[in-house]
Amino acid sequence: MENVIPELDSISRKLMSMDRPKKPKMLVVDDEPDNLDLLYRTFRRDFQVLRAESGVRALEVLASEGEVAVIISDQRMPEMKGTEFLSRTVPQFPNTMRIILTGFTDVEDLVEAINSGQVYKYITKPWDPNELKAVVQRAAETYELLKQRTEELHRAQAQTALLYTIVQVSRESSGTEEILTPLAEAFGKNFDADGCILQLVQGTSLLATQGTYGKTQGVENWLAKDPLAAEAIASSSMQVSVNVAADSALAEVEHYAATGTQAHLIIPITHDDRVLAVLSLQWKQPCRLREDELTSIHLSAQLVALALICTHNVQAVG
Structure with missing residues (x-):
């Protein structure tokens, strides 16, 4: 493809x-x-x-x-x-x-x-x-x-559900903060992540405003210290480590070892060449995402950008 x-x-x-x-x-x-x-x-x-x-x-x-x-x-x-x-x-x-x-x-x-x-x-x-x-x-x-056909059907159903959630949450929420946690949960569940963080960005800095999802427990937010997050914001491009233990740039980073994170995908949420937020997907095992799933994440992230813009405008008008 x-x-x-x-x-x-x-x-x-x-x-x-x-x-x-x-x-x-x-x-x-x-x-x-x-x-x-x-x-x-x-x-x-x-x-x-x-x-x-x-x-x-x-x-x-x-x-x-x-x-x-x-x-x-x-x-x-x-x-x-x-x-x-x-x-x-x-x-x-x-x-x-x-x-x-x-x-x-x-x-x-x-x-x-x-x-x-x-x-x-x-x-x-x-x-x-x-x-x-x-x-x-x-x-x-x-x-x-x-x-293969069963997996394709399940992926299509999951992606449709994700897109529906993004649209529905943005319609029903009256402010930006309200949509962050539901969206983090939707992405985390759809891509079977152990943890997911959706955090707002201003300029090149992460704001305190965030939404989190953890499969089994709460998620510690260490994105402010994460080199992948910094690169994603600086370059406005998706960053990934598919196997942290084999990644020399990350293997010694303390929070990866402390949290047991073995794979990390971070996507900048952008609009008009401006980074609005970052979406962090974390797994306890090396990453197994396929190319079509990456494309789905990228396209879904664009919808998240629109949702953030819409809720921000609604909040400003209100």
């Missing part, structure tokens, strides 16, 4: 450098240890393979490890049949691809599971390794496509 905002080029490159591909997760479930070992050896090069000897144990593994791309489960197991186990994974992990291994003809269970979307494919025992690999490869590709 071509950048519509030139200043996002370098930030996008920084973020892309953080996105190293990882092996997708796979869970194999079989009550026969030899089969588990065979499946593990077959797929360990291309997947992070998790193993479970029963449906009950497999549910525990999923509760601990989270979503996996593919599940391969034997059908005939003690305590819980494969189709029953797989059906229990659907509500929490709808995008996961499920493959059943069966060594006998149990048409009714298989047809029901496949028709209800609980099973992607079934493979008969003894299986052909090449056939199984091909099925798993297609399943993994389907999973990635479904995951």
Whole structure:
């Protein structure tokens, strides 16, 4: 995608450098240890393979490890049949691809599971390794496509909600100070930040007027001592550190270590080449924002500038 905002080029490159591909997760479930070992050896090069000897144990593994791309489960197991186990994974992990291994003809269970979307494919025992690999490869590709589309839908919904909040807050508020905290909360939640600060600026100085959001607790405001904030105000351009521990300019800055901040994105809110405020998004883990999210933040920041101008004018008239 071509950048519509030139200043996002370098930030996008920084973020892309953080996105190293990882092996997708796979869970194999079989009550026969030899089969588990065979499946593990077959797929360990291309997947992070998790193993479970029963449906009950497999549910525990999923509760601990989270979503996996593919599940391969034997059908005939003690305590819980494969189709029953797989059906229990659907509500929490709808995008996961499920493959059943069966060594006998149990048409009714298989047809029901496949028709209800609980099973992607079934493979008969003894299986052909090449056939199984091909099925798993297609399943993994389907999973990635479904995951991508789901994430795109969620992003679109979240961004629409953010834009609605900006407009609604500016309409309902009678003064600039009233909109800062609701907007900080909206940005923080939308981009899953651990902390967010929206603070007014006059000239090149931060004012005391601010709004804050913390995911789990209050947020300490140290922007007056932050080199990224100073640069954002001076240059009127977005600044980011995607991994503070690896950033020589910030690694020794006291407040980053004190607050556990591992990534910091700060956006100047500008109007007519004047910085009105800064928006600070902080994470306890290295940053994973995508280019489209950066663009969304930038465009949303422009709406915040309009909201600040409008509420300031309303307040002045009042």
